[in-house]
Amino acid sequence: MKITFLGHAACLIEEGGKKVVIDPFLTGNPQAAIKASDLKVDGILITHGHGDHLGDSVNIAKNSDALIVAIHELALYCKAQGAPKVHGMNIGGSYNFDFGRVKMVPALHSSAIVENGNSMYLGEPCGFVIQMKDLTVYHAGDTGLFHDMAFIGEEFEIDLALLPIGDNYVMGPDDALRAVKMLKPKRVVPIHYNTFPVIEQDAKVFKSRIEKETDAKCIVLNPGESVEI
Template sequence: MIIKWFGHSCFGVENGIKILMDPFNKNVGYPIPNYQPDIITESHQHFDHNAHHLFKNKFVLINTPGNHILNNLEITGLKTYHDKTHGHERGENIIFKFEFSDGIKLAHCGDLGHIPDKDTLKELEDIDIIMIPVGGYYTIDAKQAKEIVDILKPKIIIPMHYKTNFIDFPISFVDEFIDLFDIPIIRVEEEFHIEGINETKIVVFKIKEV
């Protein structure tokens, strides 16, 4: 499996099929990904997560809860909320759980704004990899993200939706999250290759500034 971070909550995942998650538009501040996905998933319909229209190749768009099966890949969309008030402030959010043919299970939490309920957490209890927002303000913050990680115990923890030099959103830097842990921190540029999942680690991506 190869994971690429394009900024914010947008990832490319290659594992027999190419998936692009939560693409943003040019107003966010990151470069638009040069990527040709087979599948695009969108956790909700805000401009920094739903810019599938920028990609001109043929792809399958998934932006609803429920079960979706494509080419031996099972995708489950779990309904959650973008805030702590059941969507009254910022609407609904979808956590997408990906179950690949090689057995790897990955969850992308989108703009999750609350601690999920017990049923949702149970659906996620077997994941190997989690992509989770940590910046607060619009989403859960670092402490809430750690609470979820402590419950689910994934082996690979990938923070997202945090402050960088590319964006001016009023959210926190990733250090507020990783400082809460006493586990290995792997810092990578461009992409992260997964050949086996063993020790628990946090993977922090860095995008080169042009």
């Protein structure tokens, strides 16, 4: 499995000839490693409806004929915007797709989009546990720390956890460290930091703390860099 960090919270997973992108915010992202038009995928997973996560999902879906997977209300919104294929889910549900098995898990955040000055509710925010062959990746989405992360760690042997560390809108490094202790993943990649001044963090300090205080290996990726597991 190859995981590429595309910037902010956008991550590309490749396994067995299948490609899945999560939260493809590329246009307008100062960290973006590629252009949305360069991305061809089989599946698009969206954790919530904020613009820095919904991002280019619909356009990528149109260009790739890709399936969008999201919470029910957000899936319907994407369909109304012209996405060719959508699959709505809800918290706690799992489904087998041709690219792997996906379970939708909770996240503590909000989820809406503002259009013409009006805020539109787009369902609850979520995280995803993605199983492709014998490997498991957890993308936490935008979230604060919550104790049920321990249940996710008990249910799955997580090979890699993609965790936000930016603070202000999401977990900061202290809470992300506590999350790692509950999830017990083999590897951690920090995401959702340094895109904007308000979420600036030192990922090297976070890496040092993770590897000192837990058994996990922390891999800091610059946008465009990959790790294979």
